[in-house]
Amino acid sequence: MNIGNKIKELRKQRGITQEQLADSIGISFQAVSKWETNIALPDITLAPVLANFFGVSMDELFDFNLNEMECAVERITAEAYQYRESNPTESRRILEEGLKEYPENDILLNNLLYVLNYSEKPDETITIASKLVGKTCHNEVKYDALRFLAYAYKAKGDIESAKAAIEQIPEIYFTKLTEIAFLLSGDAKREAAEKQKWISFENLLQMMEKIAEHYEESGDNAKAIEEIKRAMALIPILGNDCFDMYTNFFNKQISRLKGK
8 A cells, every 4th residue: 555655755746744744633653653664554544634734635645545444444344243152263363364464453453352352361451442542532432441541450469550441431421322322313312222221231231230239248148139130020021032131140140139
């Protein structure tokens, strides 16, 4: 794609150094040097910044169609997603192959966080998540990375750093789906409300389980069982087979707590 050569050509036309270019767009001059020697590629999020700085189109800058690149990244993540739960090793391989073609791509790195084992190798997750937090222009990627960062720090026993990471995520009291349900009508209203209903219900069950977990940690198994039973009572009301796994999980929790 000769991206590095193009950047070098445009930089020299402007009569500026690598350091001046780096300072202007907020990166290190080492990154610019790597681009120009074709050791690494600029992140996709820097494309508009670079194009604007040099006064060229993004297609001209990168000598390829950015939409094609985004579609390629989407195909890679879709393929990797199929194996995320069943075969995380394969999912990771697919994403890492994608990163060879599109180095430092935020979307690929974000998906990679889902198949890393932050419990066994927290430092690996911390390295990638920290990188994303520092450089991504996408809030959803940044907040997701902060979440993984917090889990990884907790796995290391560094609760203060975990808390500091999670505190950077803003508290949001509404979602796009809820707003669509309120604003629109017809099928769009129903579909948004239906999706949000199941998301909210699953979140409710999870929070009730966490309350039970707190009671157990406090030594009050009776209250823990009571909270779990309340959660179980809600499942048949909604009548969705998808939540059978929660019923099975809660039954096991109750049996375990009664056995203590």
